[in-house]
Amino acid sequence: EGLYRALPLTLEIRTTKETGRGLYSTTNYRPGDVIFSVKPHVAALSLSHLDGYCSSCFGVGDGVDLKRCTGCKIVRYCTPACQTRDWTFHKHECNALHQWMKAASAESPGEARPPSDAIRCLGRILWRIQKLGASHIWAKEYRSMQSRMSSLPKDADPFNSEVHTHLAHGVVGYLGLTSPDQLEPYGIRSAGDLVDLISRFTTNTFTATTPTLSPLGACVAPSVALINHSCDPNAVVVFPRAGGETSKDIEPLLQVVAIKHIRPGDEVLTSYIDTTLPRELRQQSLKETYHFTCKCPLCSPAIGTPVDMREAMWCPKRCGGLCVLPTEQDSFTRCTRCNAVVKDIDAILDALRIGQEALEKAERVQDSEPDKALQLAEKLGQILQSASLVPGAHPLLALDQATHQTGSFLPMATEKQKEAQQTLDDAIRAATRANTGLNQVLTYGHPVRGVCLAELGKLLTVDEPAPKDVENGDVNSMSLPPVNSPSTRLQDRIG
Numbered sequence: 001e002g003l004y005r006a007l008p009l010t011l012e013i014r015t016t017k018e019t020g021r022g023l024y025s026t027t028n029y030r031p032g033d034v035i036f037s038v039k040p041h042v043a044a045l046s047l048s049h050l051d052g053y054c055s056s057c058f059g060v061g062d063g064v065d066l067k068r069c070t071g072c073k074i075v076r077y078c079t080p081a082c083q084t085r086d087w088t089f090h091k092h093e094c095n096a097l098h099q100w101m102k103a104a105s106a107e108s109p110g111e112a113r114p115p116s117d118a119i120r121c122l123g124r125i126l127w128r129i130q131k132l133g134a135s136h137i138w139a140k141e142y143r144s145m146q147s148r149m150s151s152l153p154k155d156a157d158p159f160n161s162e163v164h165t166h167l168a169h170g171v172v173g174y175l176g177l178t179s180p181d182q183l184e185p186y187g188i189r190s191a192g193d194l195v196d197l198i199s200r201f202t203t204n205t206f207t208a209t210t211p212t213l214s215p216l217g218a219c220v221a222p223s224v225a226l227i228n229h230s231c232d233p234n235a236v237v238v239f240p241r242a243g244g245e246t247s248k249d250i251e252p253l254l255q256v257v258a259i260k261h262i263r264p265g266d267e268v269l270t271s272y273i274d275t276t277l278p279r280e281l282r283q284q285s286l287k288e289t290y291h292f293t294c295k296c297p298l299c300s301p302a303i304g305t306p307v308d309m310r311e312a313m314w315c316p317k318r319c320g321g322l323c324v325l326p327t328e329q330d331s332f333t334r335c336t337r338c339n340a341v342v343k344d345i346d347a348i349l350d351a352l353r354i355g356q357e358a359l360e361k362a363e364r365v366q367d368s369e370p371d372k373a374l375q376l377a378e379k380l381g382q383i384l385q386s387a388s389l390v391p392g393a394h395p396l397l398a399l400d401q402a403t404h405q406t407g408s409f410l411p412m413a414t415e416k417q418k419e420a421q422q423t424l425d426d427a428i429r430a431a432t433r434a435n436t437g438l439n440q441v442l443t444y445g446h447p448v449r450g451v452c453l454a455e456l457g458k459l460l461t462v463d464e465p466a467p468k469d470v471e472n473g474d475v476n477s478m479s480l481p482p483v484n485s486p487s488t489r490l491q492d493r494i495g
Contacts, residue, residue: 003141006038006223011268013226018295020146022228022267029262031445035235036223037255041142042089042128043208043219044120047113050074055090056082057251058208058216059241072097074114082248092127093120096174103173117218119170122201125220126175126186134187141222142200148291149192149199167198203290208252209239212451221254230269230296231282234260237270238447259445269296276441276448278310278325278394307336309392309440316342316388325352325393351387355380355395362402377403378426381433391433392440400437403430404455424459431456 004013010027029035045053052061055075059082066076067083071094077083083090097114104112114120129139168191172180180194188194204225208216216239224237235258241251262268273285279299286294293299298308307322315321321337326345334341342348358380362373377399384396391397404427435456438449 004223008036019228023226024267025262026264029258031259033258035256038221038223039250040219040221042121042124044117045217046117049216054078054082056086057248089124115174119174121218122171123174130186145200145204145222145225147196147199148203149196164198211240227270229272231275231298232296233269233271234262235268235270259443310394312390312393314388316340348387351383355384359395359398391437397437400430400434428459
């Protein structure tokens with residue numbers, strides 16, 4: 001039907017019983033090759049980035065005088081050309097934002113906020129369908145995306161139903177309507193149609209990012225949504241801004257890039273989730289959001305497969321071998337090299353539990369209370385190191401990433417030079433461990449590895465000399481001895 005014209009001739013759409021539709025290569029791709037590029041159907045900046053980025057090309061406003069729309073006074077643009085290009089969507093959005101803020105101000109004076117990026121994206125989709133018609137290729141490509149609506153009644157998590165309900169009410173109000181019954185001009189003829197539209201959005205939305213992978217907002221690209229998931233992918237989705245300032249008309253440009261060798265007949269696979277997580281958390285995330293169980297080689301390893309470093313600890317006898325981290329369901333574990341049995345199971349389980357709780361708390365306060373987040377990550381990182389977790393194990397890797405990311409943004413106050421230097425040193429140690437951990441669990445050439453290495457380089461450029469224990473990249477020298485204290489003392493160490 002003329003759909004997916006953005007796909008190159010080197011890709012084919014095939015359907016299987018196990019995974020449904022997918023993209024398959026008809027040629028060889030090497031790591032680093034761009035498989036294809038496409039501009040999303042729609043995109044919207046998150047609320048926190050509306051003032052600092054152009055709402056058309058998603059370019060950063062540093063050093064550029066972003067011009068605020070004189071109508072809605074919400075979105076900004078870097079050039080008149082960007083504003084003109086975005087007018088296709090914004091001419092409807094402008095009045096909707098103005099009316100939304102007017103109503104929100106009347107209800108909560110001084111606390112009015114624009115709608116979320118998800119609601120604004122859905123608004124843009126509906127306005128586009130209204131203009132082009134339901135039979136247009138643009139609308140057909142959107143409707144061809146996978147919907148999980150049939151799974152919603154069976155979903156045991158009430159949060160998912162609440163999200164769909166919130167988005168449904170939000171988009172109806174945003175369009176200036178009072179009831180879903182008024183959505184027929186937008187191709188929505190029933191409540192089921194609205195739920196279906198929202199389900200396709202929540203199932204297939206991509207997070208638009210900076211070239212350094214910082215989240216900017218939400219976008220929808222039906223051709224890229226054809227790609228199936230694997231926790232051990234052979235490709236990644238990035239927003240590189242490769243054209244610079246001369247190609248703003250194609251931004252935000254989404255690229256699918258190979259990170260492994262892809263041969264003719266191979267399926268192109270990306271990951272929908274954070275693949276540094278252990279199997280249980282990956283499966284939980286996929287089940288909650290996408291309603292399927294992953295059966296990739298990483299989730300269903302063959303007999304004899306080496307220990308996954310996401311769930312590994314060092315041998316208690318320090319022979320250089322690895323042990324699978326114990327769980328509440330399976331606490332017995334031994335070294336794969338010397339067969340030494342791990343004995344202090346309770347202490348390790350307590351360390352893992354407390355580490356996960358601290359990670360969740362640090363993530364909640366990372367923006368509002370960075371000092372507190374840094375303190376939590378540092379303390380618990382030390383505990384998990386003492387429990388002999390390898391650098392790539394969860395939640396140690398996540399805590400190390402939080403430590404160096406938070407520490408690198410804390411101000412270097414001159415009146416507290418010694419404390420500031422200590423914070424920087426801690427961030428460098430954490431970044432070094434995080435790089436080692438990412439190298440253990442992610443494929444060579446993965447952009448997350450590259451960004452983390454670049455961040456370590458930035459930290460080192462402002463630190464002279466480097467901490468002695470990382471001058472030679474010796475991460476193992478930073479590891480503390482295995483846990484040998486009673487598990488009850490772990491709680492005392494974090495206050």
